[in-house]
C-alpha cells in the first residue's frame with residue numbers, strides 16, 4: 001500500500017468520524033428533549049435501555065455484539081447524564097471492584113460517591129446524597145456478602161433492588177516492593193483473602209494477612225508502607241502506581257461477584273425478571289417449610305437462599321431468597337400473598353432484569 005492509499009483511507013475515516021459525531025450530537029439533543037418530557041420522573045429507564053441495546057446487538061453485522069453493547073452502553077450513559085447527572089454511591093476508595101461494577105452497570109457518565117460499607121451505600125440513597133448505589137451480593141468462591149444482606153434488613157423500606165450485574169474478579173498482588181521475598185504483610189478485604197487462600201499459602205507462607213474495608217483501601221496502604229502488599233484489582237494497583245507482582249492469583253478459574261444496583265423502584269418489567277425478598281418466620285417447627293411452599297407450588301426457581309441472624313433475637317434468623325419471576329406476575333403475586341400470611345414479616349426488595357449469561 002502506498003502513502004497515497006493510506007492518506008485516502010484515513011481521510012475517509014475522518015469523514016466517517018465526523019458523521020458519527022454529528023449523529024451523536026443529534027442523539028444527545030433528542031435525549032435532552034426526552035428529559036424535558038420526563039420532568040421530575042426518574043431518568044434511568046432500565047427496560048428501555050435493554051430494548052435499545054438488544055435491538056442494536058441484533059442488527060450488528062460485521063462488528064462483535066459485545067463491542068456494540070459496550071459502546072452504546074457508554075452512549076446511553078452520556079444521554080442519561082445530559083438529562084440529569086446521577087450520583088451513585090459505592091464502596092471505595094476509587095479503584096475498588098464496586099467502582100468497576102458501577103461503571104459496568106451504568107457506564108462512565110456518572111458521579112461516584114465512595115463510602116466504606118454496604119450500609120453506608122444504602123444510607124447515602126436514603127439521605128439523598130446519591131440517587132443509586134452499587135453493592136456486592138455474592139461471590140462464586142466465597143459466597144454471600146453478609147454485610148450487604150444485613151444492611152438491607154434494617155434499611156429504609158423505600159429502597160429497592162433495581163438491577164444486577166456480574167463482574168469477573170481478577171486479583172493481583174501489588175506492592176511498592178519488587179519481589180515476593182520482600183513482603184512481610186499483605187492487606188486486603190476478607191473476601192479476596194478467601195478467594196486466593198491456597199495461592200497465599202503456596203506463595204507467601206507465613207506472611208501476616210491484615211483485613212481492610214476494601215481492596216482499593218488495601219492498595220492505598222501498600223502504597224504507603226514498605227514491605228507490604230495488597231491483594232486488589234488491577235485498576236486499584238494502576239491508580240496507585242503499584243508494581244503488579246502477580247496477576248490472576250484467585251484459586252478458582254471462574255471467580256465473579258454479583259452486584260445489586262439499588263435505588264427507588266422503577267416502573268415496568270422485562271421479559272426475564274428476577275425478584276429478591278427477605279422474610280422472617282417464628283421459631284416453630286415447619287415455619288420455614290410453610291413459608292417457602294407457595295413459591296414451590298407456583299413453580300418458581302430459587303436462585304439464592306441465605307439465612308442471617310435476626311438483630312435483637314439471639315439464634316433466630318431472617319431469610320433472603322432470590323427467584324426467577326416478577327413480583328407483579330399473577331402467579332408470583334398470589335404466591336407472595338400466601339407467603340405473607342404465613343410469615344412474621346415479608347419484604348419484597350425488588351424485581352429487576354435478570355443478567356443474561
Ligand SMILES: C=C(O[C@@H]1C=C(C(=O)O)C=C[C@H]1O)C(=O)O
Pocket residue numbers: 030031034043044045046048049052075076077079080083
Ligand atoms: C433517552 C432516554 O433516557 C435514558 C437514556 C436512554 C438512551 O439513551 O437510549 C434510554 C433510557 C433512559 O435510561 C429514554 O428514556 O428514552
